[in-house]
Amino acid sequence: xxxxxxxxxxxLPGKRDELVAILTRRSQVLADIGCxxxxxxxxxxxxxxxxxxELWESEDAHTASLQLDSVRAAISExxxxxxxxxxxxxxxxxGSPLRD
Amino acid sequence: xxxxxxxxxxxLPGKRDELVAILTRRSQVLADIGCxxxxxxxxxxxxxxxxxxELWESEDAHTASLQLDSVRAAISExxxxxxxxxxxxxxxxxGSPLRD
Numbered sequence: 001x002x003x004x005x006x007x008x009x010x011x012l013p014g015k016r017d018e019l020v021a022i023l024t025r026r027s028q029v030l031a032d033i034g035c036x037x038x039x040x041x042x043x044x045x046x047x048x049x050x051x052x053x054e055l056w057e058s059e060d061a062h063t064a065s066l067q068l069d070s071v072r073a074a075i076s077e078x079x080x081x082x083x084x085x086x087x088x089x090x091x092x093x094x095g096s097p098l099r100d
Numbered sequence: 101x102x103x104x105x106x107x108x109x110x111x112l113p114g115k116r117d118e119l120v121a122i123l124t125r126r127s128q129v130l131a132d133i134g135c136x137x138x139x140x141x142x143x144x145x146x147x148x149x150x151x152x153x154e155l156w157e158s159e160d161a162h163t164a165s166l167q168l169d170s171v172r173a174a175i176s177e178x179x180x181x182x183x184x185x186x187x188x189x190x191x192x193x194x195g196s197p198l199r200d
Contacts, residue, residue, distance in 0.1 A: 002139070002141075004139060004141055004153055006106050006153065006189070008189060020194055020195065023197065024194070024195030024196060024197055025197055026197055026199075026200060027197040027198070030197055030198060031198055035198065037137070037155075037196075037198070038196050038197050038198050039102070039104060039155065039193045039196055040193065040194055040195050040197075041102075041104055041191035041192050041193045041194050042191055042192065043189075043190060043191040043192065051104070051189060051191040053106065053153055053155075055137075055139065055153075089106070089108060089143075089151060090143060091141035091142055091143040092141050092142065092143060093139045093140065093141045094120055094124070094140055094141050094142055095120065095123075095124030095140050096124060096137075096138050096139055096140060097123065097124055097125055097126055097127040097130055097138055097140075098127070098130060098131055098135065098137070098138050099126075100126060
Protein backbone atom coordinates (compact mmCIF):
# COMPACT_ATOMS: atom_id res chain seq x y z
CA UNK A 1 0.00 0.00 0.00
CA UNK A 2 1.40 3.38 -0.99
CA UNK A 3 3.04 5.17 1.91
CA UNK A 4 3.42 8.95 2.13
CA UNK A 5 6.11 10.69 4.11
CA UNK A 6 5.93 14.47 4.47
CA UNK A 7 8.74 16.30 6.20
CA UNK A 8 9.59 19.80 7.26
CA UNK A 9 13.32 20.26 7.86
CA UNK A 10 14.39 23.38 9.72
CA UNK A 11 17.72 24.73 8.54
CA LEU A 12 20.20 27.16 10.00
CA PRO A 13 19.87 30.66 8.52
CA GLY A 14 21.39 30.81 5.04
CA LYS A 15 21.72 27.05 4.68
CA ARG A 16 18.47 26.31 2.84
CA ASP A 17 19.89 26.08 -0.67
CA GLU A 18 22.71 23.86 0.50
CA LEU A 19 20.20 21.39 1.95
CA VAL A 20 18.08 21.57 -1.21
CA ALA A 21 21.18 20.68 -3.24
CA ILE A 22 21.81 17.57 -1.13
CA LEU A 23 18.16 16.43 -1.20
CA THR A 24 17.79 16.92 -4.96
CA ARG A 25 21.01 15.18 -5.93
CA ARG A 26 20.08 12.58 -8.58
CA SER A 27 19.53 9.17 -6.97
CA GLN A 28 18.35 6.29 -9.15
CA VAL A 29 18.64 3.90 -6.21
CA LEU A 30 15.64 5.55 -4.52
CA ALA A 31 13.45 4.68 -7.48
CA ASP A 32 14.95 1.20 -7.64
CA ILE A 33 13.88 0.42 -4.08
CA GLY A 34 10.33 1.74 -4.38
CA CYS A 35 10.28 5.51 -4.19
CA UNK A 36 7.49 6.67 -6.52
CA UNK A 37 7.70 10.40 -5.87
CA UNK A 38 10.15 12.64 -4.04
CA UNK A 39 9.47 16.37 -4.24
CA UNK A 40 11.68 18.91 -2.51
CA UNK A 41 10.49 22.47 -2.00
CA UNK A 42 10.48 25.77 -0.20
CA UNK A 43 8.06 28.57 0.54
CA UNK A 44 8.28 32.25 1.38
CA UNK A 45 6.53 31.89 4.74
CA UNK A 46 9.33 29.77 6.20
CA UNK A 47 12.67 30.85 4.70
CA UNK A 48 14.58 28.56 7.08
CA UNK A 49 12.82 25.34 6.13
CA UNK A 50 12.94 22.76 3.37
CA UNK A 51 9.93 20.56 2.67
CA UNK A 52 9.79 17.06 1.24
CA UNK A 53 6.91 14.92 0.07
CA GLU A 54 7.68 11.31 -0.68
CA LEU A 55 5.50 8.50 -1.99
CA TRP A 56 6.74 4.95 -1.47
CA GLU A 57 5.33 1.65 -2.66
CA SER A 58 5.20 0.62 1.02
CA GLU A 59 6.24 1.75 4.46
CA ASP A 60 8.83 -1.02 4.48
CA ALA A 61 10.40 0.37 1.30
CA HIS A 62 10.71 3.74 2.98
CA THR A 63 12.21 2.22 6.12
CA ALA A 64 14.69 0.18 4.05
CA SER A 65 15.82 3.31 2.23
CA LEU A 66 17.15 4.72 5.48
CA GLN A 67 19.71 1.89 5.56
CA LEU A 68 21.15 2.69 2.14
CA ASP A 69 24.75 3.94 2.22
CA SER A 70 23.91 6.83 -0.13
CA VAL A 71 20.97 7.91 2.05
CA ARG A 72 22.96 7.62 5.26
CA ALA A 73 25.77 9.65 3.67
CA ALA A 74 23.31 12.35 2.58
CA ILE A 75 21.78 12.47 6.07
CA SER A 76 25.17 12.92 7.74
CA GLU A 77 26.07 15.57 5.14
CA UNK A 78 22.82 17.40 5.90
CA UNK A 79 22.93 17.19 9.71
CA UNK A 80 25.25 20.22 10.24
CA UNK A 81 22.82 22.36 8.21
CA UNK A 82 19.77 21.51 10.32
CA UNK A 83 18.35 23.72 13.05
CA UNK A 84 16.74 20.81 14.86
CA UNK A 85 13.22 22.05 14.17
CA UNK A 86 11.54 19.13 12.40
CA UNK A 87 7.98 18.29 11.51
CA UNK A 88 5.93 16.18 9.21
CA UNK A 89 3.39 13.45 8.91
CA UNK A 90 3.03 9.98 7.50
CA UNK A 91 0.07 8.10 6.17
CA UNK A 92 -0.97 5.23 3.99
CA UNK A 93 -2.93 6.07 0.86
CA UNK A 94 -6.53 4.83 0.67
CA GLY A 95 -7.54 6.46 -2.58
CA SER A 96 -7.51 9.38 -5.01
CA PRO A 97 -10.11 11.35 -6.96
CA LEU A 98 -7.76 11.10 -9.93
CA ARG A 99 -8.17 7.34 -10.36
CA ASP A 100 -10.84 4.72 -9.91
CA UNK B 101 6.14 25.79 -10.98
CA UNK B 102 4.71 22.71 -9.27
CA UNK B 103 2.82 23.55 -6.11
CA UNK B 104 2.31 21.12 -3.22
CA UNK B 105 -0.56 21.29 -0.78
CA UNK B 106 -0.52 18.99 2.23
CA UNK B 107 -3.50 18.93 4.54
CA UNK B 108 -4.53 17.30 7.77
CA UNK B 109 -8.30 17.31 8.25
CA UNK B 110 -9.59 16.51 11.73
CA UNK B 111 -12.88 14.63 11.69
CA LEU B 112 -15.52 13.96 14.29
CA PRO B 113 -15.19 10.51 15.84
CA GLY B 114 -16.47 7.81 13.50
CA LYS B 115 -16.67 10.11 10.48
CA ARG B 116 -13.28 9.37 8.91
CA ASP B 117 -14.44 6.91 6.26
CA GLU B 118 -17.27 9.20 5.24
CA LEU B 119 -14.79 12.02 4.60
CA VAL B 120 -12.46 9.66 2.73
CA ALA B 121 -15.39 8.67 0.48
CA ILE B 122 -16.06 12.32 -0.40
CA LEU B 123 -12.40 13.16 -1.03
CA THR B 124 -11.76 10.08 -3.19
CA ARG B 125 -14.86 10.47 -5.35
CA ARG B 126 -13.67 10.31 -8.98
CA SER B 127 -13.12 13.83 -10.35
CA GLN B 128 -11.73 14.23 -13.85
CA VAL B 129 -12.13 18.01 -13.63
CA LEU B 130 -9.31 18.22 -11.06
CA ALA B 131 -6.91 16.71 -13.55
CA ASP B 132 -8.28 18.91 -16.32
CA ILE B 133 -7.43 22.08 -14.40
CA GLY B 134 -3.91 21.07 -13.38
CA CYS B 135 -3.99 18.64 -10.50
CA UNK B 136 -1.10 16.23 -11.04
CA UNK B 137 -1.45 14.17 -7.87
CA UNK B 138 -4.08 13.90 -5.16
CA UNK B 139 -3.51 11.22 -2.53
CA UNK B 140 -5.90 10.70 0.36
CA UNK B 141 -4.87 8.68 3.37
CA UNK B 142 -5.07 7.75 7.01
CA UNK B 143 -2.80 6.44 9.72
CA UNK B 144 -3.20 4.54 12.96
CA UNK B 145 -1.67 7.29 15.11
CA UNK B 146 -4.49 9.74 14.37
CA UNK B 147 -7.76 7.81 13.90
CA UNK B 148 -9.75 11.05 13.71
CA UNK B 149 -7.84 12.59 10.84
CA UNK B 150 -7.69 12.33 7.06
CA UNK B 151 -4.57 13.41 5.19
CA UNK B 152 -4.23 14.75 1.68
CA UNK B 153 -1.20 15.44 -0.50
CA GLU B 154 -1.82 17.34 -3.70
CA LEU B 155 0.53 18.37 -6.49
CA TRP B 156 -0.64 21.12 -8.81
CA GLU B 157 0.95 22.52 -11.94
CA SER B 158 0.86 25.93 -10.20
CA GLU B 159 -0.46 27.65 -7.10
CA ASP B 160 -2.96 29.46 -9.31
CA ALA B 161 -4.35 26.15 -10.54
CA HIS B 162 -4.89 25.07 -6.96
CA THR B 163 -6.54 28.37 -6.05
CA ALA B 164 -8.80 28.15 -9.12
CA SER B 165 -9.91 24.66 -8.13
CA LEU B 166 -11.50 26.04 -4.98
CA GLN B 167 -13.96 27.96 -7.19
CA LEU B 168 -15.19 24.85 -9.01
CA ASP B 169 -18.82 23.96 -8.29
CA SER B 170 -17.91 20.30 -7.71
CA VAL B 171 -15.16 21.25 -5.24
CA ARG B 172 -17.36 23.73 -3.41
CA ALA B 173 -20.10 21.10 -3.20
CA ALA B 174 -17.66 18.55 -1.79
CA ILE B 175 -16.38 21.06 0.77
CA SER B 176 -19.90 21.87 1.99
CA GLU B 177 -20.70 18.14 2.11
CA UNK B 178 -17.56 17.54 4.18
CA UNK B 179 -17.93 20.47 6.59
CA UNK B 180 -20.37 18.71 9.02
CA UNK B 181 -17.86 15.85 9.38
CA UNK B 182 -14.94 18.07 10.38
CA UNK B 183 -13.77 18.59 13.96
CA UNK B 184 -12.21 21.95 13.16
CA UNK B 185 -8.70 20.70 13.84
CA UNK B 186 -6.81 21.45 10.62
CA UNK B 187 -3.16 21.48 9.66
CA UNK B 188 -0.91 21.29 6.69
CA UNK B 189 1.73 23.01 4.68
CA UNK B 190 2.30 24.36 1.20
CA UNK B 191 5.39 24.76 -0.87
CA UNK B 192 6.67 25.14 -4.38
CA UNK B 193 8.81 22.36 -5.75
CA UNK B 194 12.45 23.16 -6.53
CA GLY B 195 13.65 19.70 -7.47
CA SER B 196 13.70 15.94 -6.99
CA PRO B 197 16.35 13.25 -6.70
CA LEU B 198 14.22 11.17 -9.07
CA ARG B 199 14.78 13.44 -12.07
CA ASP B 200 17.50 15.65 -13.50
